[in-house]
Amino acid sequence: MSFMWFLMGAIVVGIVWTIYSWIKNNQVTLNWPVWTGMIIGILLGLFCFGWVYSSIIEGENQSAGMGLLVFGGVTLIVFFLTRKKYKKDNLEVTE
């Protein structure tokens, strides 16, 4: 289980660095709804990863699968909506 927390820490670092690089390289400015959506999506994704990992460790495969479906699905929806919001805001700016 300790390895799971270590992996999560590494994933968080990777995500933070990726976002930082993307913002810097593309000189992007994000508003608070997009930031909120991104953070919520990342937290949900981490929770999904943790749930699936822990369920597999304790031998509850159905729980792992359902966790991936439910929490992973919600994560994707949040990211989709955030991306849509970002694109809409960007389109308004360029007009």
Added chain:
Amino acid sequence: MKKKDTDNLPEVKSENRMGRRDFFKAGTVGAAGTALGFAAILSKRNELAAKVVKNKSIKLHEDFPVKISDDLKRFRQKNTVFSRGMWDNAIKGDLGKLIAFETHDKNGWSPLDRAISLAGWSMEDQFAFLSKLGNPMTPAYAWEGRVREDKYKFKSAADATKKVKKASRFLGADLVGISKYNPLWGYDPLYVLTKNKEVPAKFPFQPKSVIVMAIEMDYRTIATSPSYISDSTVGLCYSRMAELANSVTTFLRELGYKSFGSGNDIAMSIPYAIEAGLGELGRNGLLVTYEYGPRVRLCKVFTELELIPDKPISFGVQEFCKMCGLCAEACPSKAIPFDRDPTWKGKTISNNNGAYKWYIDPEKCMKMWGENDCACINCVASCPYNKPDMWHHRLITGITKLPGNPLHYSMVKMDRAFGFGNTYDQKAIDRWWDED
């Protein structure tokens, strides 16, 4: 020598290159992340985090959290359904079938499965014969024994409480709490099953405190309920109860304090466990603990040593049970009520009326055990609080504390959808012997 063609080298955009500043930033963030990761491994942060979540989820009470009326009296032990198996013709047959330990040509009830069940029960049978049915004064739970003359002087009651709890955990308790001695939870008169005789509940000394201990039953074994395999972890924990109570009793007697242990005999374990802050009362009539749900067995030690009692707790079980009812659905004999709210009165002489709770029908339960040829524990296996002690289950337990019928309803449905709480699970029975 060929000249290098530097004109045709691909152009490297400066903004895509990592400069020294960026490299150091990345290195710092990476190092911090790695340090965090190692901190999680090397430090006790996980346990601390678990403690924080637990403390936030649990509410302490000053008074006994289950409502009781003046009708509640000390219960006549002869009327418990186990005792009635000795003298009541309506129950004798069911108990007789239960203790016959018949086998069937079916996984879970085979001679191999019966052997593991009886192996689990062996210490209880050897040293605390029939205490599981409430028989008092068995060797493991003897009321009297050698007590050192000089009483050990603890620095304070707090110090004594801390040391007693440490000793109890070391000797095998998974959970331990302290309650004041409360005669209301004791049987009177007691019933000696082996002699079919009632005796007054007069102890050799006046107990001041009761050390209540819970022992966890194995999660994957309980999942095979109802079968001899699930009965094996029940029996094993009864055997551990006898050893644990006897060990803690010996510890206290060696310090000069008169003490004696108890399993199912002398007094009801569940109200004592609630008083001692080990858990809440569930719909299934059992103690539901924060750590293991109802998947525990309880024993206690009565002592003249004065200890600081713990406070009763709650963490949303009563409210959740109103919406849930999964134990009632899983009960093969329908002994657990489906009513949304608790009541003040039970249906049989084996119910102790006067507490506001869900009253199970022990006659139906015993009848099913007889038909099943071994005890059933479906009400524990099916309970949503019955989960291994892992972070994500504790998080869900914390969420159940939030009010709201729609939330509880969806959590009940999700529990089943995620594959928890199955009973009559032939796959779980079939793979039990193959698992490590």
